[in-house]
Amino acid sequence: MAELIIKDLVAGYGNVSVLHNVSLEVEEGSIVALLGTNGNGKSTLMRCVAGLIKPTAGSITFKDEGAEIDLISDSPKQIVDHGIALVPEGRRLFPLLTVEQNLMLGAYRKAARERIDESIEFCFELFPRLAERREQKAGSMSGGEQQMLAVARAMMSVPKLLLIDEPSVGLAPILVAQMIEKIGELSESRNVTILMAEQNFNQAIKIADRGYIIVHGEIAFASKDAQDLADNDMVKSYYLGA
Amino acid sequence: MEFLELLINALIAGILLGGFFAALSIGLSICFGLLDAVNIAHPTIIVGAAFCTFLLNDLLGIDPIVAGLILTPVFFLFGMGIYSLYYQFFERQSAEALRGLAFFFGLLFIAEVVMIMIFGVDHRLVSAPYIGESFTAVVTGMTFSVPYRLLAAFVIAGLMTLGISYYLSSSYFGRATSAVHQDMMALSLMGADPVMIKRIAFALGLATCGLAGALMIIVIPIEPAVGRFFIGNVFAIVVLGGLGSIPGTLVGALILGIAESLVSTFFGPSWAPAVSFGILLGVLAFKPTGLFGTGDTR
Numbered sequence: 001m002a003e004l005i006i007k008d009l010v011a012g013y014g015n016v017s018v019l020h021n022v023s024l025e026v027e028e029g030s031i032v033a034l035l036g037t038n039g040n041g042k043s044t045l046m047r048c049v050a051g052l053i054k055p056t057a058g059s060i061t062f063k064d065e066g067a068e069i070d071l072i073s074d075s076p077k078q079i080v081d082h083g084i085a086l087v088p089e090g091r092r093l094f095p096l097l098t099v100e101q102n103l104m105l106g107a108y109r110k111a112a113r114e115r116i117d118e119s120i121e122f123c124f125e126l127f128p129r130l131a132e133r134r135e136q137k138a139g140s141m142s143g144g145e146q147q148m149l150a151v152a153r154a155m156m157s158v159p160k161l162l163l164i165d166e167p168s169v170g171l172a173p174i175l176v177a178q179m180i181e182k183i184g185e186l187s188e189s190r191n192v193t194i195l196m197a198e199q200n201f202n203q204a205i206k207i208a209d210r211g212y213i214i215v216h217g218e219i220a221f222a223s224k225d226a227q228d229l230a231d232n233d234m235v236k237s238y239y240l241g242a
Numbered sequence: 243m244e245f246l247e248l249l250i251n252a253l254i255a256g257i258l259l260g261g262f263f264a265a266l267s268i269g270l271s272i273c274f275g276l277l278d279a280v281n282i283a284h285p286t287i288i289v290g291a292a293f294c295t296f297l298l299n300d301l302l303g304i305d306p307i308v309a310g311l312i313l314t315p316v317f318f319l320f321g322m323g324i325y326s327l328y329y330q331f332f333e334r335q336s337a338e339a340l341r342g343l344a345f346f347f348g349l350l351f352i353a354e355v356v357m358i359m360i361f362g363v364d365h366r367l368v369s370a371p372y373i374g375e376s377f378t379a380v381v382t383g384m385t386f387s388v389p390y391r392l393l394a395a396f397v398i399a400g401l402m403t404l405g406i407s408y409y410l411s412s413s414y415f416g417r418a419t420s421a422v423h424q425d426m427m428a429l430s431l432m433g434a435d436p437v438m439i440k441r442i443a444f445a446l447g448l449a450t451c452g453l454a455g456a457l458m459i460i461v462i463p464i465e466p467a468v469g470r471f472f473i474g475n476v477f478a479i480v481v482l483g484g485l486g487s488i489p490g491t492l493v494g495a496l497i498l499g500i501a502e503s504l505v506s507t508f509f510g511p512s513w514a515p516a517v518s519f520g521i522l523l524g525v526l527a528f529k530p531t532g533l534f535g536t537g538d539t540r
Contacts, residue, residue, distance in 0.1 A: 052427065052430070052431075075435070076431060076433075077430065077434065080431065080433030081433060085431070088428065088431060092427065092428035093425075093428070094420075094421040094424045094425060094429075095424060096420075096424055096486070096536040097417070097420065097421060097424070101417055101421075104414075104417055105414075105417050105418060105429070105432050105434075106432060108414055108432040108433045108434050109433035112433075113414065153432075154431075157432070
């Protein structure tokens with residue numbers, strides 16, 4: 001029952017403004033892609049939702065079970081407690097801890113601790129590779145395995161809304177396709193609402209129900225559905241430079 | 243025969259001394275090994291706890307070990323306060339460990355001066371039934387002795403180390419503590435408050451000073467500046483055992499304890515520090531992360 005509504009968001013770092021009046025919506029149970037190349041504000045938007053950056057204006061509302069929660073003034077911890085998890089850009093694993101320890105830290109919030117065994121089982125089913133590597137240090141794994149762990153660790157908090165920042169970055173093309181497929185899978189099996197920032201347009205639209213294109217910190221295009229996104233000329237000009 | 247007797251007695255004393263060293267180092271292992279706080283004042287804070295033990299024993303007749311248990315929560319709260327100051331004025335503004343070092347150096351001097359003003363520079367002792375007594379056994383003509391005061395230190399240090407080690411490896415808080423220096427931002431994404439984790443872990447490190455202080459005054463007579471003699475030892479033990487590893491600290495403490503005891507017995511006490519640091523350098527040359535280090539060579 002989770003839904004995210006962002007209205008007129010303005011945010012940046014110090015005096016540098018990165019997002020200018022960004023509005024977007026992620027409907028319950030859907031996968032929404034936030035598309036754009038580097039430096040257009042995708043990660044900044046993700047960080048605002050996770051509470052790592054305080055926006056200067058606008059609103060971020062999380063609707064869950066009929067309740068409307070204003071996220072603007074909440075700390076990252078409070079936001080996790082609402083059932084929102086971020087898979088950050090660059091994965092940000094704990095490199096010296098084992099796969100299992102990383103996963104267990106993912107279940108830090110109170111509501112997740114009760115379901116930790118079930119969650120670990122789910123993660124190992126979703127990514128069997130992680131089960132093989134459970135005693136291995138996260139820092140010693142390959143990029144693809146690390147990305148699996150980053151997604152699995154976020155799922156350990158039993159989120160209702162999952163934010164994924166560039167799951168494809170630094171992965172071989174075949175692994176990108178697999179990763180995107182897995183994200184599609186978990187959205188269905190766990191009934192989790194997903195907002196995914198991605199550069200890889202062709203892969204992202206495979207699973208996205210809808211999408212937004214962000215250019216220089218502004219939403220340049222908001223699609224009604226997946227087809228609408230795939231057909232849009234804006235996408236082609238933007239990605240192919242035409 | 244005489245040599246064997248000497249050797250075995252030196253080994254026994256060394257293992258017990260190692261236990262005492264572990265009690266002095268375990269808190270630093272948390273503060274320095276896990277939290278990157280170069281708490282050079284750690285031994286001096288232990289001396290402070292030793293003086294508190296002295297007061298409780300001298301004025302109220304409380305057993306020093308019981309006094310140490312009473313002081314543990316007091317030093318926990320003290321640690322919360324010290325960390326808040328440290329965070330507010332140093333850590334939050336820059337990540338440089340050197341600035342933190344200045345803070346703890348200042349703390350060391352202030353604590354020493356305060357103790358000198360209150361207690362003067364005389365050596366102080368406590369009295370308890372087990373201080374000054376030894377368990378003695380005669381086996382095949384050789385006499386072995388185990389001083390009870392060192393035995394008490396060994397047992398309590400062992401329990402403290404195992405307890406903390408177990409708690410840190412099996413609790414949510416413990417796992418967050420081992421993760422906090424690796425990536426604070428990622429930890430906040432897990433729904434933990436990194437600053438709160440650090441504050442509590444630091445306070446836990448200083449809480450060990452309560453019992454360690456009681457053990458110190460049981461083992462040796464104390465005066466305000468005695469902490470300085472242990473700075474080298476405790477840092478050597480934490481680095482030898484491996485930053486971030488609590489069991490490693492226990493092993494490091496035992497190695498240095500045995501080494502110092504053997505060297506003191508056979509070559510004289512003045513060689514002991516040279517051998518301790520020789521071992522440290524030797525180990526670091528072959529294993530830069532220390533014996534049980536997590537692979538992080540900060």
